[in-house]
Amino acid sequence: MVTVLRVTPVLAEVQSAKQDFDALTRGGFEHFYSLEYDLAIRDFQQALDARPDSAKAMNHLLEARLFQQLHKYNALDTRLYAKQGFVTSKQVPLDAATKKQLMDLADRCMQASEKNLKSNPKDVEAIYNRGVTEGMRATYLVIVEHSWFSALRQALAARHDHEEVLRLKPDYIDAKTVVGAHNFVVGSLSMPVKAMAGVAGIRGDKKKGLEMLAEAAKAGGETSSDARVALALFLRREDRLEDSLEVVRSLTRDHPRNFLFALEEDNLLKDLGRNAEAIVRLRKLLNDCKQGKYPNAHLELAQFSLGENLRALGQLGEATEAYQTAANTAGGDNSYRQKAFLGWGEVADLQAKRHEAQTQYRAAIALDASTDEADAARKYLDKPYKGK
DSSP states (O other): OHHHHHHHHHHHHHHHHHHHHHHHHHHHHHHHTTTOHHHHHHHHHHHHHHSTTOHHHHHHHHHHHHHHHHHHTTTTOGGGTSSGGGGGSOOOOOOHHHHHHHHHHHHHHHHHHHHHHHHOTTOHHHHHHHHHHHHHHHHHIIIIIOOHHHHHHHHHHHHHHHHHHHHHOTTOGGGHHHHHHHHHHHHTSOHHHHHHHHHTTOOOOHHHHHHHHHHHHHHTSTTHHHHHHHHHHHHHHTTOHHHHHHHHHHHHHHOTTOHHHHHHHHHHHHHTTOHHHHHHHHHHHHHHHHTTOSTTOOHHHHHHHHHHHHHHTTOHHHHHHHHHHHHTOTTOOHHHHHHHHHHHHHHHHHTTOHHHHHHHHHHHHHHOTTSHHHHHHHHHHHSOOOOO
């Protein structure tokens, strides 16, 4: 009886600590998927403080810190990855101190997983956590550094680790997100490149990749939302726009304060030719942003999309207003401000307002003379835009 009395408070304390860790982790993800990265980082850091050796907690913190930077520079806009132009897009301009902070944390994550694997090489959680870190390293390398081969090595390592997790524990559905995404990407390569990859032992299957992502998406695990983001993007690339829209709508239902998910729904409506519906939603989205519903919203993206939809319906005066607002958004992303200046100039040319058009083309070039938009603006400085 005495032993029971001594042990019970200890068990209660352990249970309380677990509940605190789980609550902090849930809160962190709620903030993460609402784009409230500062709050997510706060919660994940507190969870890590409670479990300093937890590779899982370190990965959560790493993901929040990395995605905070990617969102800052609009590198999470899915339109960037829905076309091949991503390959030639500019690197995310992180400063050296931020890069070091991210890579140091990634190293800590790897060391924590490796420590556990030394004592138990078949530790499923440790293998899974190592794969998560490798996956985030790949994301960093491809988006921030544009270091394609280094990113490929990390992506392969992540896939192999998560395939091993599934071999050891087939019901570990979260592991199917990385494996499914890699299968789709490799399966989407051109035949010559795919043949070269096959020689190196790298194989993929688009159909299998989509199936695995759909399974992870429906399972409701920690990677459910990430799986749906990848699934929606890949379905869009396959021109399965209605299917992609259905997936995105599940994301907006689960994360109603996520500006990017809401905007993606509107972008898909535009791609489907449902411009009038997209316009209504975009105006509501912008109004909701003013009311504070969407934290850390990049309004220039929504204003630019509004301009594109209005222009598609021939509402050139209103399109000009939307482009103008996007172009002059204080603190807005220069790539979208440049797109807006170009669109503004093109609409002005369509309205035979040549002087106004040339002014906007010059403004677009002044933002960055090295882009495709700048090339188009230079072209239309000499010869008026006539429409596509």
